[in-house]
Amino acid sequence: MLQQPALSEQQARFNRQIAYWLLICATVIFGMILLGGITRLTNSGLSMVEWKPLVGVIPPLSLADWQEMFLKYQQYPEYQKTNFTMTLEEFKPIFMYEYLHRVLGRFIGVLFVFPFLFFLFTKRITPGLTPRLLVMLVLGGSQGLLGWYMVKSGLVDNPHVSQYRLTAHLGLAVFVYGFIIWTALDLLAPKQLQPNHLKRFSFTLSGLIFLMILSGGLVAGTRAGVPFPTWPLMGDSFIPPGLYSLQPIWLSAFEDMLTIQFNHRMLAYLIVCLVVTFAYKALKSDLQGPLRIAIYCFIGLLFLQVSLGISTLIFYIPVPVAAAHQVCAVALLSVSLFVSHSLAR
Numbered sequence: 360m361l362q363q364p365a366l367s368e369q370q371a372r373f374n375r376q377i378a379y380w381l382l383i384c385a386t387v388i389f390g391m392i393l394l395g396g397i398t399r400l401t402n403s404g405l406s407m408v409e410w411k412p413l414v415g416v417i418p419p420l421s422l423a424d425w426q427e428m429f430l431k432y433q434q435y436p437e438y439q440k441t442n443f444t445m446t447l448e449e450f451k452p453i454f455m456y457e458y459l460h461r462v463l464g465r466f467i468g469v470l471f472v473f474p475f476l477f478f479l480f481t482k483r484i485t486p487g488l489t490p491r492l493l494v495m496l497v498l499g500g501s502q503g504l505l506g507w508y509m510v511k512s513g514l515v516d517n518p519h520v521s522q523y524r525l526t527a528h529l530g531l532a533v534f535v536y537g538f539i540i541w542t543a544l545d546l547l548a549p550k551q552l553q554p555n556h557l558k559r560f561s562f563t564l565s566g567l568i569f570l571m572i573l574s575g576g577l578v579a580g581t582r583a584g585v586p587f588p589t590w591p592l593m594g595d596s597f598i599p600p601g602l603y604s605l606q607p608i609w610l611s612a613f614e615d616m617l618t619i620q621f622n623h624r625m626l627a628y629l630i631v632c633l634v635v636t637f638a639y640k641a642l643k644s645d646l647q648g649p650l651r652i653a654i655y656c657f658i659g660l661l662f663l664q665v666s667l668g669i670s671t672l673i674f675y676i677p678v679p680v681a682a683a684h685q686v687c688a689v690a691l692l693s694v695s696l697f698v699s700h701s702l703a704r
Contacts, residue, residue: 437518522580
């Protein structure tokens with residue numbers, strides 16, 4: 360009878376260890392999403408034309424190594440059609456962005472697998488948690504395969520990756536990140552009585568923010584931010600002519616730059632209105648603990664994200680601002696998940 364509380368306390372300690380490990384993994388994935396955005400913005404993603412998941416960790420070290428990599432790059436359409444004047448010295452930075460992106464992906468795999476095996480073999484994982492961790496492992500491996508599948512789309516005649524594959528790659532990364540955050544919160548967050556009349560509202564916001572990130576992937580994949588670097592108007596009007604002009608009409612939402620950017624803006628306006636409404640209602644409720652602070656963070660990150668989005672447009676997509684816009688969206692999703700999780704408990 361005296362052992363049960365001790366065992367319970369021990370399992371709580373194990374759960375905290377697993378939660379901290381998951382949060383470390385999520386933090387590195389957050390950095391991976393940032394680096395992926397920079398790789399995309401600097402047009403570096405097609406600089407490595409081979410996929411060697413188990414080797415290739417060592418970068419080019421000698422001049423001969425660099426010349427070999429550059430020669431391989433020269434055999435593909437991006438060099439032949441777009442970068443045919445590029446020198447070896449200009450090639451090195453874009454190669455290193457993609458190289459670091461891939462190495463960080465391998466590091467995340469190591470960071471997840473070995474602690475997972477340790478926790479598993481030392482029986483520190485509660486039975487219901489093991490399947491969730493295995494799903495994370497499978498999704499992480501699938502993310503690597505999807506990344507190469509995306510790159511392959513730009514190694515053919517058209518030296519641009521498919522916006523569908525890019526959006527799927529980004530979406531899976533963010534989904535895995537959110538899944539890890541939610542699981543860590545399950546292990547850490549105490550069960551508290553919170554007003555639950557806003558639970559559906561908060562879950563809806565989390566879903567819309569995730570959809571907004573996918574919309575941003577389509578904008579990046581089609582370069583839809585380039586033709587209309589103005590705000591609040593697109594060109595000369597708020598609702599520009601030519602929307603949904605492709606046939607069939609639904610194709611415009613995925614392949615027409617005008618429609619893609621318009622949809623991205625409209626979704627942003629909708630989220631701003633809904634978050635402000637949600638925050639107003641939430642702050643009027645009897646919130647407890649960190650949840651009230653999270654609501655203020657939610658509002659602050661929302662307006663920071665809007666400012667970064669507008670700045671990305673009007674300053675014609677500067678890399679630091681555009682990269683900050685992407686990771687701020689993930690930070691906004693993180694706070695939204697915390698709020699949703701708190702209300703769900």
